[in-house]
Amino acid sequence: MAVWFTRSRFMSHHLKREVGLLGLNNPSFWSSFTHHNSSPLENCRTPETVFSIRRFESTKAEKQLDSRFDDDENLILDFPGGKVTFTPEMRFISESPEKRTHCYRVLDDNGQPSMCSSFEQISKEVAVKMYSNMVTLQIMDTIFYEAQRQGRISFYLTTIGEEAINIASAAALTTNDVILPQYREPGILLWRGFTLQEFANQCFGNKADYGKGRQMPIHYGSNKHNYFTVSSPIATQLPQAVGAAYSLKMDGKDACVVTYFGDGGTSEGDFHAALNFAAVMEAPVIFFCRNNGWAISTPTTEQFRSDGIVSRGQAYGIRSIRVDGNDALAVYNAIQAAREMAISEQRPILVEALTYRVGHHSTSDDSTKYRPVGEIEHWRVARDPVTRFKKWVERNDWWSDKDESELRSSVRKQLLHAIQVAEKVEKPPLADMFTDVYDRPPSNLSEQEGLLRESIKRHPQDYPSDVPV
Amino acid sequence: MATRLKRLERWASLSRRGFSTSCDEQKLQQSGKNVNLFSAINQALHIALETDPRAYVFGEDVSFGGVFRCTTGLADRFGKNRVFNTPLCEQIVNEAAKFRYRSGNQFNCGGLTIRSPYGAVGHGGHYHSQSPEAFFCHVPGIKVVIPRSPQQAKGLLLACIRDPNPIVFFEPKWLYRLAVEEVPEHDYVLPLSQAEVIRPGSDITLVGWGAQLSVMEQACVDAEKDGISCELIDLRTLIPWDKETVEASVRKTGRLLVSHEAPVTGGFGAEISASIVERCFLRLEAPVARICGLDTPFPLVFEPFYMPTKNKILDAIKSTVNY
Known part of the structure; x- marks a missing residue:
């Protein structure tokens, strides 16, 4: 008993100090508990002493205090942010939930809808467009990847394995919804009407590229399609998305922002900042995490210890869902519901899609160096989202082998043509190097442009001939 | 300590002399009151929010007025939807600076002005007294502006807020309270990129x-x-x-x-x-x-x-x- 007493005294002093610090900015918080110049926590060693505090209060105060106890007679603390119940039991919250969060899915691996799955039926027209876009994305990846291997473009990055995430999420949105992509989401642009020629122009950095040849291939962007230009640094788009969403909110727009990122991006400080901003600002933004298992060579087991990404949402006060990223119907339904909630309730939503990066991270990567080929093959063959969706579309009699071969041959032709054209279009003019640093070129840039042009005149052999000067 | 006091005294005497008043901007001296630098900044922010409904002020502690009192009264006047606290999140070099350029002028970061206290203050030490202007000057796409006095601070800050480029506006801490001069109450801007x-x-x-x-x-x-x-x-x-x-x-x-x-x-x-x-x-x-x-x-x-x-x-x- 003596031991317990000493220890509890220590604890109470400790508590007083800690709580005192917490209460610094909130005098009213303490005033409701202190009496006779002493802190109640100092006496708060047993449940009995808690009752004794009650007795010291006046009748009026007692009436108020009655409501400060829960059903088990535990004192309730009216703390900023909400009421908290005291407990005599010292219990640490477990580092992980008893069960991992379930993953919403509609179609099984054979493209058969689950009997009890809740999902909205989509029309033939939308389904066929979705499937066609998924196939187009696959072919685009194959051909551009090959073009990079042939040295025709400097870099490429495929979306293979994540076609359902790209196309189904795009299909569930309207074109007024603003996209802040990472870099593995070209399917959204494709869905919105960005042409294969426009993709090729960007990858070749020719004068028709909206980015004026300034960024690496795959850094697409289109104001017309409400798709912000891709930026290489990881997760920087997340806080920006919250800002864009806040702007939609303030303008009273019937639209939301959707921002995409990978599992690796969630380790960045920007992820934390963005989720926290969004929750506090009540911004209509959907955070779409493509958990594809690999951040270049870092597996998720080395990235975090939490139950994936979905579990983080609650900590920030954000409604969240885990979805099968290789099931186009599940992604479509989850995003449609998320969009509805984000806009009508003006709140952020976190979506974690479980998927797999079937391709290498980029053309600068060989993923067989760090992951088993069997694992890649399993996801490429047995869990391919395009095949799964195709089975469902075919089951509805919306798609035939003839449609398939016509589509594939047509897309292939269009892409080869687009590459040939993009290759021949001249590079952006030299003047484009100096514009857009600021809204107008300042004198130092004009001066530097003049000096460069003189140098080009004197040494034309030093400079690429395909850039018009 | 003695040195510090001496310095402070010096500042006080300088500010009384209205050190910063320029020869080419005499016209600014109409209908002004003597105010210090933080009050001049505060005036500029009021004007910016008044004149542009799409102007927002956000950052650490701006809601209650800020450690240096520069944002005092803004939240009450313009509401918490336009003046709000946010945690720090810095994206200046890779995002704000390059936004226009990397998108081929399809997107920009919308006249962003980043205000920051800056420079020696007599007791700041490593972090609170440093002068990092050269870092930002080496990032194409950003402008860097530093005022020398209350009157300058108001006019330059308004010019920054209305400039369509991202700007880092460094406010010399030492001047927040010590620099006092007549500052016109009306809306005015001073030219950027003009010494x-x-x-x-x-x-x-x-x-x-x-x-x-x-x-x-x-x-x-x-x-x-x-x-x-x-x-x-x-x-x-x-x-x-x-x-x-x-x-x-x-x-x-x-x-x-x-x-x-x-x-x-x-x-x-x-x-x-x-x-x-x-x-x-x-x-x-x-x-x-x-x-x-x-x-x-x-x-x-x-x-x-x-x-x-x-x-x-x-x-x-x-x-x-x-x-």
């Missing part, structure tokens, strides 16, 4: 910005007693900077001294020095002098040693003139 000759002279050109200008001003006054006529220029915008004004002055005086609190190596003074040597090599009568902070982290108790003091500047003026 200002605040003291004409013929023997040597001195270039500086922010709080350092008053130290330089004192050196000018003392030099005058020795018969040296100094021309003092406030650069105001560091990037893109007004080379022409500095060049014209150096062509007249044949000598240049640059002074800043930031460490001398790789400081913005180096850029000014190199550019002026390029443009005025044959006109220069002496090497360009740089009287700046030392290449150490800002050292708390050694601050008086670290700083580019009046006498360091005065010695350099003399040795440059007598070179």
